[in-house]
Amino acid sequence: MPTTTTQGVTVTVTTNYLPDYSSPAQEHFVFAYRIDIRNDSEFTIKLLRRHWYISDVGAGLREVEGEGVVGRQPVLEPGEAHQYVSGCNLKSGLGKMRGTYLMERLASGEHFQVNIPEFTLIVPFRMN
Template sequence: MNTTTTQGVTVSVTTNYLPDYSSPGQEHYVFAYKIDIRNDSEFTVKLLRRHWYIYDANGAVREVEGEGVVGQQPVLEPGESHQYVSGCNLKSGLGKMRGSYQMERLMDGSEFAVEIPEFTLVVPYRLN
């Protein structure tokens, strides 16, 4: 699990390769990642936007940006967490992702960026 904390908001990531949805012969490798966002600050925060960089070992880089996460803009009181699962596909079976969330402190409307820790996406047999 990869974890980082920014201004009291902790983001943890775990990943899984999904062989049933992948087709290595067609260079199609599918991964799921589970994100846990925990508000350890003293303020209520709202997740506004996400910004991802997806790196494939074949040299391709994709940038993904948009509102919320999987159709939601969760509001987290101090001590609360929000979890979600999403996924991505690669052509090489080896890559990494990193990014950030744009958050808002509801108390005063101030916005700040929360780092999403870099994590790898690896087909298990590539580790041998």
């Protein structure tokens, strides 16, 4: 599981290929990913925005940016964690994602970025 820590905030990623939602004949491969965010800093933080870079061997690079994650802007006290599941579709069945979260330290209003580790999205039959 790819994991990275930035300024006391740890992000871990787990991925799954979803064959029931995919259609290889139409070059449509769907993946789910679970993100675990743990606040091991001494500050209460709020996740404001996300910024993703999605690389697809069959379609190049695309960016996705927006507020929060899956419609939420979670607040994490020191020692707390937040998990969410989202998804991504690829044309090739082979790609990778990486990105950042924009966080705010609530006591000071200071903004900072947290890295999301790069992770691969690979259809199982491509691994052989």
